[in-house]
Amino acid sequence: MTYQGNKASACGGSTSAAGAPSPAHEEETLLLDGVGYAYRGKDSHEVLSGICTGFREKTMYAVTGPSGSGKTTLLSLLAGLDAPTSGRILLKGKDIREGGLLAYRRDAMSLVFQSYNLIDYLTVRENVLLGGPCDPDTLLTRVGIDAGLRGRSVLRLSGGQQQRVAIARALAGTSEVLLADEPTGNLDEETEASIIDVLKRCAHEDGKCVIVVTHSSRVCAAADEVVELSRINKAAS
Ligand SMILES: Nc1ncnc2c1ncn2[C@@H]1O[C@H](COP(=O)(O)OP(=O)(O)OP(=O)(O)O)[C@@H](O)[C@H]1O
Ligand SMILES: [Mg+2]
Numbered sequence: 001m002t003y004q005g006n007k008a009s010a011c012g013g014s015t016s017a018a019g020a021p022s023p024a025h026e027e028e029t030l031l032l033d034g035v036g037y038a039y040r041g042k043d044s045h046e047v048l049s050g051i052c053t054g055f056r057e058k059t060m061y062a063v064t065g066p067s068g069s070g071k072t073t074l075l076s077l078l079a080g081l082d083a084p085t086s087g088r089i090l091l092k093g094k095d096i097r098e099g100g101l102l103a104y105r106r107d108a109m110s111l112v113f114q115s116y117n118l119i120d121y122l123t124v125r126e127n128v129l130l131g132g133p134c135d136p137d138t139l140l141t142r143v144g145i146d147a148g149l150r151g152r153s154v155l156r157l158s159g160g161q162q163q164r165v166a167i168a169r170a171l172a173g174t175s176e177v178l179l180a181d182e183p184t185g186n187l188d189e190e191t192e193a194s195i196i197d198v199l200k201r202c203a204h205e206d207g208k209c210v211i212v213v214t215h216s217s218r219v220c221a222a223a224d225e226v227v228e229l230s231r232i233n234k235a236a237s
Helices: 071-078 101-107 124-129 136-142 159-171 189-204 217-222
Strands: 002-004 030-039 045-055 059-064 086-091 109-112 177-181 209-213 225-228
Touching (some): 059 189, 059 217, 124 136, 159 189, 189 209
Parallel strands (some): 059 209, 059 225, 109 177
Antiparallel strands (some): 030 086
16 A cells, blocks of 8 residues: 555646646546536535546555545546536546546446445346446356345345445446445445455456545555545645
8 A cells, every 4th residue: 555645746747738648647547637626606615626646547546534525526526427616637638528527427437335326126137237238147246246146126135235236336337447435334344345355356357447435444454555635635735
């Protein structure tokens, strides 16, 4: 595990005058170039500012920080659910807004939530198929869901089993980026260890860029890199 946090100072000069990433950042799958976000409305305030950092393939990152520091906000920008109010996010050198956020969400990334977000009235297999064209049994074997559970409604699974189904759904399709918000927040230690193992294999065996927002010291210890949000977020200083 290594700690990230000083890359923020590398922001100026990370892109060329034409707006293309500099050679130093070509290896980044996702590059945040001066990203900021302010919630608008009555109590409008800037949550993120001047974030410059990168995320590579084949790597599992843990993004950590105190409650309210903006982790979920950052993840929603990386997921293309919202657009930064300043700066930009590049996927392999291209602004994710260029081809449309809808296409980005559909093709380039998948999301895992703390509360699983499975469809209750569908079976385990059917939920996995919602993630994209795939062989659900292969994916369910990978995440350790036995054949006997696969025809069941997801309501009849434990929390840890439901989270594994959610990860199998995220593995359907060909997205390069897997994002997870507190994926082990509701799970006991042993189940958490199995989820960590599945996420690490997504990075190391499938070559995905895996970014996990977490409060868990065990997830941080298992990650290849830990990103402390307050160290790269100028709104926090
Ligand atoms: N829809 C919203 N409108 C206005 N402010 C919001 C909204 N969502 C979040 N915030 C504020 O933005 C800040 C960051 O919230 P965010 O949910 O990103 O934090 P977090 O780091 O994920 O926290 P936690 O660890 O508790 O999940 C907080 O001050 C929060 O109150
Ligand atoms: Mg959050």
